[in-house]
Amino acid sequence: MAKVPINVKVNGVEHNVDIEPRLLLVHFLRENLRLTGTHIGCDTSHCGACTVVMDGRAIKSCTAFAVQADGRSIMTVEGLEQDGKLHPLQDGFFQEHGLQCGYCTPGMLMTGYVFLGTNNNPTEDEIRHAISGNLCRCTGYVNIVKAYQYAAQKMREGGAEDGAKNIA
Amino acid sequence: MAPKTSPEIGGMGHSVKRKEDPRFLRGLGNYVDDVNLPGMLYLDIVRSPYAHATINNIDISKATAIPGVLAVITGKDLEKYNLHWMPTLMSDTQMVLPVDKVMYQAQEVAAVLATDRYIAADGVEAVEIDYDPLPVVVDPKKALLPDAPVLRTDKKDKKDNHIWHWEWGNRDATDQLFREAEVTVKEDIYIPRIHVSSIETCGCVAHFDKVNGKLTVWMTTQAPHAIRTVFALVAGHVGLSEEKIQIISPDIGGGFGGKVPVYPGYVIAVAASVLTGKPVKWIEDRMENLQADSFARDYHITAELAGKKDGQLTALRIKTIADHGYTDAAANPSKFPAGLFHVCTGSYDLKAAHVEVDGVYTNKPPGGIAYRCSFRVTEAVHTIERMADLMAHEIGMDPAEFRMKNFIKPEQFPYKSALDWEYDSGNYAAALQLAMDKIGYTELKKEQAEKRARGELMGIGISSFTEIVGAGPSKHFDILGIKMFDSAEIRVHPTGKVIARFGTKSQGQGHETTYAQIVAEELGFPVDSVLVEEGDTDTAPYGLGTYASRSTPVAGAACAVACRKIKDKARKIAAYLLEAHEDDLEWETGKFFVKGSPDRAKTIQEISLAAYTNHPPGMEAGLEAVNYYDPPNLTYPFGSYICVVDIDKGTGEVKIRRFVAIDDCGNIINPMIVQGQIHGGLTMGLGPALYEEIQYDESGNILQGSFMNYLLPTAVETPNWETANTVTPSPHHPLGAKGVGESATVGAPAAIVNAVVDALWHLGVRHIDIPITSAKVWKLLRDAGVKD
Ligand code: FES
Ligand code: FES
Numbered sequence: 001m002a003k004v005p006i007n008v009k010v011n012g013v014e015h016n017v018d019i020e021p022r023l024l025l026v027h028f029l030r031e032n033l034r035l036t037g038t039h040i041g042c043d044t045s046h047c048g049a050c051t052v053v054m055d056g057r058a059i060k061s062c063t064a065f066a067v068q069a070d071g072r073s074i075m076t077v078e079g080l081e082q083d084g085k086l087h088p089l090q091d092g093f094f095q096e097h098g099l100q101c102g103y104c105t106p107g108m109l110m111t112g113y114v115f116l117g118t119n120n121n122p123t124e125d126e127i128r129h130a131i132s133g134n135l136c137r138c139t140g141y142v143n144i145v146k147a148y149q150y151a152a153q154k155m156r157e158g159g160a161e162d163g164a165k166n167i168a
Numbered sequence: 169m170a171p172k173t174s175p176e177i178g179g180m181g182h183s184v185k186r187k188e189d190p191r192f193l194r195g196l197g198n199y200v201d202d203v204n205l206p207g208m209l210y211l212d213i214v215r216s217p218y219a220h221a222t223i224n225n226i227d228i229s230k231a232t233a234i235p236g237v238l239a240v241i242t243g244k245d246l247e248k249y250n251l252h253w254m255p256t257l258m259s260d261t262q263m264v265l266p267v268d269k270v271m272y273q274a275q276e277v278a279a280v281l282a283t284d285r286y287i288a289a290d291g292v293e294a295v296e297i298d299y300d301p302l303p304v305v306v307d308p309k310k311a312l313l314p315d316a317p318v319l320r321t322d323k324k325d326k327k328d329n330h331i332w333h334w335e336w337g338n339r340d341a342t343d344q345l346f347r348e349a350e351v352t353v354k355e356d357i358y359i360p361r362i363h364v365s366s367i368e369t370c371g372c373v374a375h376f377d378k379v380n381g382k383l384t385v386w387m388t389t390q391a392p393h394a395i396r397t398v399f400a401l402v403a404g405h406v407g408l409s410e411e412k413i414q415i416i417s418p419d420i421g422g423g424f425g426g427k428v429p430v431y432p433g434y435v436i437a438v439a440a441s442v443l444t445g446k447p448v449k450w451i452e453d454r455m456e457n458l459q460a461d462s463f464a465r466d467y468h469i470t471a472e473l474a475g476k477k478d479g480q481l482t483a484l485r486i487k488t489i490a491d492h493g494y495t496d497a498a499a500n501p502s503k504f505p506a507g508l509f510h511v512c513t514g515s516y517d518l519k520a521a522h523v524e525v526d527g528v529y530t531n532k533p534p535g536g537i538a539y540r541c542s543f544r545v546t547e548a549v550h551t552i553e554r555m556a557d558l559m560a561h562e563i564g565m566d567p568a569e570f571r572m573k574n575f576i577k578p579e580q581f582p583y584k585s586a587l588d589w590e591y592d593s594g595n596y597a598a599a600l601q602l603a604m605d606k607i608g609y610t611e612l613k614k615e616q617a618e619k620r621a622r623g624e625l626m627g628i629g630i631s632s633f634t635e636i637v638g639a640g641p642s643k644h645f646d647i648l649g650i651k652m653f654d655s656a657e658i659r660v661h662p663t664g665k666v667i668a669r670f671g672t673k674s675q676g677q678g679h680e681t682t683y684a685q686i687v688a689e690e691l692g693f694p695v696d697s698v699l700v701e702e703g704d705t706d707t708a709p710y711g712l713g714t715y716a717s718r719s720t721p722v723a724g725a726a727c728a729v730a731c732r733k734i735k736d737k738a739r740k741i742a743a744y745l746l747e748a749h750e751d752d753l754e755w756e757t758g759k760f761f762v763k764g765s766p767d768r769a770k771t772i773q774e775i776s777l778a779a780y781t782n783h784p785p786g787m788e789a790g791l792e793a794v795n796y797y798d799p800p801n802l803t804y805p806f807g808s809y810i811c812v813v814d815i816d817k818g819t820g821e822v823k824i825r826r827f828v829a830i831d832d833c834g835n836i837i838n839p840m841i842v843q844g845q846i847h848g849g850l851t852m853g854l855g856p857a858l859y860e861e862i863q864y865d866e867s868g869n870i871l872q873g874s875f876m877n878y879l880l881p882t883a884v885e886t887p888n889w890e891t892a893n894t895v896t897p898s899p900h901h902p903l904g905a906k907g908v909g910e911s912a913t914v915g916a917p918a919a920i921v922n923a924v925v926d927a928l929w930h931l932g933v934r935h936i937d938i939p940i941t942s943a944k945v946w947k948l949l950r951d952a953g954v955k956d
Contacts, residue, residue, distance in 0.1 A: 020286070022286065023286070027285070030201075030202075031204075031285075034204070035195070036195070036199075036201075036202040037194070037195015037196065037197075038195070039199070039201075039367075039368070039421070040201070041367040041368065041369075041421075041454065042454040042874070042875045043453045043454050043455055044454070044455075044874045044875050046874075046875035046876070047367055047875060049367055076195065077195035078194065078195045078196075080194075081194060086193065086194075090194070093189070093193055094185060094186075094189050094190070094193060095185070097185075097186070097840050097841070097843075097844045099189060099192055099193070100422075100676035100677070100678065100844060100845075100848060101366070101367070101368070101419075101420060101421045101422045101675055101676030102188070102189075102191075102192030102193075102197050102419065102421070102676070103197075103199065103366075103367045103368045103421030103422060103676075104367050105192050105193065106195050109193070124888070127883070128883040128884050128886075129883075129884060131882075131883045132883055132884045133882075134882075134883075135367060135875075135880050135882060136367070136883075137364075137365060137366055137367050137422050137424070137848070137851075137852070137880065138422055138676045138844075138848045139844060139847060139848050139851075140844075140846075140847030140848045140849075140850055140851035140886060140889060141847075141851065141882075141883040141886050142847045142886075142888060142889055143844060143847065144883070145883065145888075
């Protein structure tokens with residue numbers, strides 16, 4: 001199949017590459033760029049394991065073609081940690097036991113990244129609806145809600161730094 | 169129980185943060201689809217659109233003409249190597265790829281090998297198969313009728329679809345008690361086929377290194393060692409030898425029983441790698457996973473309970489038809505075709521019981537894995553908890569009072585059940601009482617009465633379950649002849665750091681943390697200095713794997729015993745270093761000291777160094793131990809759950825208002841992790857109770873073949889679980905622990921159903937099969953003449 005050129009920024013790094021037009025964004029990230037933190041859990045856009053941020057919006061990368069990312073900027077779970085400091089959400093998941101097998105976790109983090117960016121003082125109900133497009137089979141969601149609340153508080157306090165230091 | 173160690177040591181009872189989390193939180197886990205080898209090929213599978221059909225012809229020419237498609241593998245290709253069939257764990261047989269007919273929709277029919285994932289999918293589209301449809305049998309009861317088509321025509325002399333009959337208990341004594349009973353209740357209970365749906369599907373990367381003749385398989389498996397042996401047994405005749413097979417179970421994105429069996433895709437990928445000498449990756453997509461493997465339950469149960477008018481239960485009688493699909497590929501210990509279903513007398517002191525189960529073939533994919541449960545325990549618990557509730561309602565007794573009256577009493581333990589299990593320990597009344605206190609049972613009852621008077625529908629449901637986990641004692645438990653022990657191998661390095669390896673494999677349970685805590689508890693090494701490894705058969709000691717809540721009861725015990733061996737040697741070294749007699753030494757977390765002079769002490773770190781630098785003459789150097797633990801008994805975790813539901817009269821929607829779960833898993837290693845396991849388990853109880861079911865139409869077409877209609881609970885449907893524990897240690901486990909991963913999935917559905925039936929009892933409703941969908945409730949309400 002004929003390849004087409006795209007220009008896409010992923011976690012701040014620019015990529016000029018030729019790809020097949022049918023290549024899904026999730027496969028582009030996982031296989032072409034080897035950013036395997038973004039996962040695949042379904043083929044019907046239901047599980048959210050593939051969630052990444054594209055131009056500030058959380059999208060399901062299994063439901064987008066890589067060519068649709070042309071000229072855009074993507075952030076994946078690998079981009080959350082900044083200058084060796086974990087994002088408050090990563091810290092929240094660690095502190096509140098918001099993950100077990102870890103497979104849904106990158107998607108949950110990226111959904112949260114965008115959600116908490118627009119609402120850093122959410123109610124439990126708002127959090128539950130925000131993550132209703134992300135399935136977790138392990139945690140029963142209770143601790144994911146707590147992880148979001150933990151992160152929201154840290155973000156309100158502007159204390160991303162001190163929160164993250166507990167994780168090796 | 170207050171922890172014995174400091175938080176820095178982090179032994180049992182501390183909510184130590186998980187050691188596995190940092191890599192997962194950074195997106196740096198290593199799941200099977202993350203494995204990427206140079207020159208790796210991709211395998212994709214052509215699946216049958218028919219549930220039962222003869223294969224006339226498979227035309228691969230268009231597929232192989234696609235650039236990048238290297239081969240299309242069919243059953244005929246595997247037949248040359250006698251690899252087209254494989255044994256199941258229950259000593260039945262299962263097709264790897266069919267030669268002449270297919271037995272279920274989505275069955276693997278051919279496999280396309282290509283240089284790229286997308287090209288492999290193109291190849292799948294291009295394979296042309298000519299089928300002749302055959303009559304389909306989906307209803308196991310119809311499958312048993314004399315005129316039903318015989319499905320397993322591959323088995324010479326097979327004249328029907330009956331697989332086996334199994335029974336347990338005292339039939340005569342049970343029948344006698346039923347004849348004498350003052351009250352009996354009877355109910356048909358269907359526990360439908362469901363699917364584990366771990367968010368990661370199944371898959372593998374098989375790499376046969378032609379130079380060394382070594383096969384390495386990265387594989388989503390909960391039991392890597394057993395898989396290695398199975399591969400050696402099944403493929404020995406084509407030259408695979410067990411010392412040259414390495415199974416690596418990398419990070420696993422949830423298992424829940426679905427990653428115990430060997431599925432055809434794994435075998436085809438291995439065969440493809442052996443034939444090509446190239447690494448081959450096979451990863452199921454979600455629809456393949458939902459349509460072809462990882463199915464559980466499917467029990468058609470008729471249960472009867474006998475008792476006295478005052479509520480005293482006497483006997484239980486159960487007959488069951490077990491729908492296994494086209495082969496019995498259940499994941500059970502060999503001796504138990506119905507798993508541990510005969511723990512169905514539950515938490516109650518019955519005089520006699522009798523259980524019969526008949527296994528049946530139908531045109532469905534193989535079922536019978538244990539969806540987050542220890543071999544059919546959920547089926548058992550659901551039955552007894554539904555029946556107990558039915559009896560309580562029937563005689564007009566409060567279901568809590570009824571349970572209190574019939575519970576096995578604390579002083580009766582160890583307790584021999586009517587079906588011959590020896591329950592290790594329990595205090596069932598204490599757990600139920602705590603649940604009642606926490607939820608405010610009396611006030612809820614009052615509220616319910618008021619609401620009922622106003623025509624509002626509210627229900628309260630209880631489930632007081634007893635599980636049976638930690639398989640198991642070698643006398644009774646084996647898988648394909650391999651006894652169900654598990655193992656730990658612990659090495660202490662000179663600088664006082666530890667590596668500990670196990671025969672189990674975490675799929676999210678947090679073994680890297682909890683096993684390290686056991687080492688910390690036993691030897692006083694800080695939890696941070698203990699590295700836990702599992703899942704690589706080249707390095708880890710042999711074990712049967714992680715399922716049936718067996719990791720803590722079996723491998724956890726092995727860990728404790730291995731640590732105690734190390735401690736015995738450490739004591740000798742300490743005595744030598746302190747120039748004291750061993751008997752004069754006392755242990756305090758992390759050090760030995762001379763009785764009466766606490767400053768004459770050697771820390772475990774000093775002893776570790778001495779084991780390599782200054783060990784006593786005549787003693788072997790080093791500080792390590794291995795234990796293969798054969799549990800003397802199973803463990804019996806228990807709990808009481810209370811659920812409150814409100815039902816919308818207009819839509820039939822069931823809303824869980826509150827759910828209090830009291831669990832007793834014996835002594836607790838990590839309270840945070842235990843609570844997390846219970847949250848997750850409850851949610852996997854909620855799913856089947858209200859949403860999850862796999863159905864087939866008359867032609868054998870699956871009706872819930874994707875996440876569009878197989879509904880997993882999201883955060884919105886899931887309530888804010890309220891959890892707490894009572895602690896009744898297991899008397900025979902070295903740490904007093906029992907295991908917890910599955911309790912909540914086993915116990916929760918009955919509490920939810922009991923609550924819904926309680927809300928509708930006055931309308932004449934006696935039982936509803938799970939899942940209790942809004943449509944089912946809506947219909948019951950309309951039938952009862954209820955207006956919205
Ligand atoms: S992989 Fe499931 S929504 Fe994208
Ligand atoms: S942690 Fe396993 S799916 Fe969410």
